[in-house]
Amino acid sequence: MRYRTVIEVVTEAKDKSEAMEIVGEYLSGDVFSGVEMRYFTRSANGVKKAAITITALSLILVAGVISFCLTKSISSGISSTAGMSAVQPPLQTQIPHTRDAQFKANWQEEHTKEALRKIKLSRQ
Secondary structure, eight states: OOEEEEEEEEOOOSSHHHHHHHHHHHHHTOOOSSOEEEEEEEESSHHHHHHHHHHHHHHHHHHHHHHHHHHHHHHHHSOOHHHHSSSOOOOOOOOOHHHHHHHHHHHHHHHHHHHHHHHHHHHO
């Protein structure tokens, strides 16, 4: 892993060239006093990693919002399947009217027989 160290050297000098000479002598070990040095170290990859993480999370968030909006608009235009298939349309068959009356009479007769049979069974 790579690390970055930043060193700040503070000196008292008349101009920039004298300050650079003092720093060069200090870093080479010739000067021991009159120089104040501060430093800090941090990971060089930390900034890149943080930028990549923030970018990836932002893209995921944007994709989520877009998909939510698209799904919501599509679902509002389509009614539910359960609501569409709850009622069956009437059958397209034609029964002659003469057979309709005969069928109704037979049905009523069978219904009456079944009702009488159930009454007899319940009394026993």
